[in-house]
Amino acid sequence: MHAQRPAWRPWFGVALVIAAMTAMRIVYAGVLDLRTDEAYYWTWSKEGALSFLDHPPMIAWFIRFGTAIFGDTTLGVRFAGILAMLATQLLLADIVRRVTHDFRAIVFALLLPEAALYYGLLMAKVAPDTALIPFAVAMLWSLVRLNESGDGRWWLAGGLFAGLALLAKFTAIMLLPAVAAFMLVPDWRWRWLRSPYPWAAVLIAAIVFSPVLIWNYQHDWASFRFQFVRAVATHPLSLRTIGEFVGLQLGLVGFVLLPVVISGVALTAWRGYRRREPVAILLSTAVIVPFGYFFWKSLTLRVGDTWPMFLWPAGFAATAINATMLPREGFPEWIVNSTFGWIRTAIVAGIAFVVGVFLYYVAAPWNFIGRTDPVGGEAGYEQVVVRARDQLQRTGASWIATTDYRTYAMLRWHFNGEVPVIQLNERGRFQGFADPGMDRIRGRAGLYVAREPDNGSPLWNETTASRTPLERVERSWRGMVMDTYALEKLEAWTPELAPPPDSLFFRWRVLAWLDRSRLS
Numbered sequence: 001m002h003a004q005r006p007a008w009r010p011w012f013g014v015a016l017v018i019a020a021m022t023a024m025r026i027v028y029a030g031v032l033d034l035r036t037d038e039a040y041y042w043t044w045s046k047e048g049a050l051s052f053l054d055h056p057p058m059i060a061w062f063i064r065f066g067t068a069i070f071g072d073t074t075l076g077v078r079f080a081g082i083l084a085m086l087a088t089q090l091l092l093a094d095i096v097r098r099v100t101h102d103f104r105a106i107v108f109a110l111l112l113p114e115a116a117l118y119y120g121l122l123m124a125k126v127a128p129d130t131a132l133i134p135f136a137v138a139m140l141w142s143l144v145r146l147n148e149s150g151d152g153r154w155w156l157a158g159g160l161f162a163g164l165a166l167l168a169k170f171t172a173i174m175l176l177p178a179v180a181a182f183m184l185v186p187d188w189r190w191r192w193l194r195s196p197y198p199w200a201a202v203l204i205a206a207i208v209f210s211p212v213l214i215w216n217y218q219h220d221w222a223s224f225r226f227q228f229v230r231a232v233a234t235h236p237l238s239l240r241t242i243g244e245f246v247g248l249q250l251g252l253v254g255f256v257l258l259p260v261v262i263s264g265v266a267l268t269a270w271r272g273y274r275r276r277e278p279v280a281i282l283l284s285t286a287v288i289v290p291f292g293y294f295f296w297k298s299l300t301l302r303v304g305d306t307w308p309m310f311l312w313p314a315g316f317a318a319t320a321i322n323a324t325m326l327p328r329e330g331f332p333e334w335i336v337n338s339t340f341g342w343i344r345t346a347i348v349a350g351i352a353f354v355v356g357v358f359l360y361y362v363a364a365p366w367n368f369i370g371r372t373d374p375v376g377g378e379a380g381y382e383q384v385v386v387r388a389r390d391q392l393q394r395t396g397a398s399w400i401a402t403t404d405y406r407t408y409a410m411l412r413w414h415f416n417g418e419v420p421v422i423q424l425n426e427r428g429r430f431q432g433f434a435d436p437g438m439d440r441i442r443g444r445a446g447l448y449v450a451r452e453p454d455n456g457s458p459l460w461n462e463t464t465a466s467r468t469p470l471e472r473v474e475r476s477w478r479g480m481v482m483d484t485y486a487l488e489k490l491e492a493w494t495p496e497l498a499p500p501p502d503s504l505f506f507r508w509r510v511l512a513w514l515d516r517s518r519l520s
Helices: 002-031 036-045 058-070 074-100 103-111 128-149 154-168 170-184 189-194 196-208 210-218 222-232 239-253 257-275 278-298 312-328 333-362 381-395 405-415 458-462 509-519
Strands: 399-402 421-423 446-451 466-477 480-491
Touching: 002 074, 002 103, 002 333, 036 058, 036 074, 036 405, 058 074, 058 128, 058 154, 074 103, 074 128, 074 312, 103 312, 103 333, 128 154, 128 170, 128 278, 128 312, 154 170, 154 196, 154 210, 170 189, 170 278, 189 196, 196 210, 210 222, 239 257, 239 278, 257 278, 257 312, 257 333, 278 312, 312 333, 381 405, 381 446, 381 466, 381 480, 399 405, 405 421, 405 446
Parallel strands: 399 421, 399 446
Antiparallel strands: 446 480, 466 480
């Protein structure tokens, strides 16, 4: 018994760090208000649709799981994201363990995600990427098990997790080049090309993904057209969008950690393709191809802050593995020591930064970033809700109307069934949604809540509605006004919840923009 103590002591320290960081994420999830996109995904969890315009349904299922346990609370909405982070860490640790059998590398695999702001804290903020990440890593883990065992049945597990990843977000398709290189570049290519297992894995992935296919077939392939327009949209070269992309990656991954991971991935790719080593090829390509695509898109378009987040866990695994491979391959001692030193520095500095950001949002009273603060910019909706509830009582209105999905989502979250909340435009977003209560809307007055200047939308010219201004409400956070909202009474009009596809009230914003650009 006494001889085992030194072996367990380091694991106890690692477990303590992970437990403390997990507790921090739980506090963050329970204390901070939902952001608008989170509330929007929560509305999906209340519907029985197979899929949705913007994304596949996995994030709605994640939220439904959490709220089934904790109710319609911020922790309930975000709980599955906390579990997703733990699952991702365990899968990365097992990948690295199977490749290296090295204690230090396993510790790096566990702690590198904790040192990155997105994973160490913001995985508690639910988004489709939150659901995508554990399934994408599980697919990579299945292929590592395949390489270790040579058992073709692991292809089937990989197909299952690939299908689940696609049910989370379409960008999972960007991992296909990594899987193809894993299968075709090593010397085993003819074995797997002749085997039924990889092709059965493709079939399994398609079957798992079928809810999205069925929904799109029923709705004129709406999701695919929506995403295609976003993917092919082009603008002139912009240094601003390039800078935003690079800056977001430095902030969300880490100013020290990002260069460390990129160098680890680069050496892993060099090693993998030179020696045709399957796992090295798989992990490095899973980072390089998606990162290259997003960097290319950033030359002309703004890349969303969470879009590339599914690729970095493979980079964490590659970095941990690379550190242990360097001494085995005879690299100079100073390079080995420097590599380990930079990884340790990245972990310590990164975790300190994550904790600092947590304290800023949970405990500090200041606003250092102003109106561009990513959390504060979407906080304070309860101020609008209080005034809206008061005007409902004063005017006798029985329902609430909005004209943007963010306001719709936050009002629906806060009222949670007290009154019907309707987004009047972009009805294509709500295909397959249940009746919100037309018996409480038809022929009755409504309350229009809109962020200024959106309340002056020309869409109102297409209606017979009578609008009576009531008041203006400021939404503020830590003493700074973030937005101003107009409240108006609506009369003499009933919205159409299922307008025809060519209606201005049906089109979602991207396609409406495309139509306008074609006309011009």
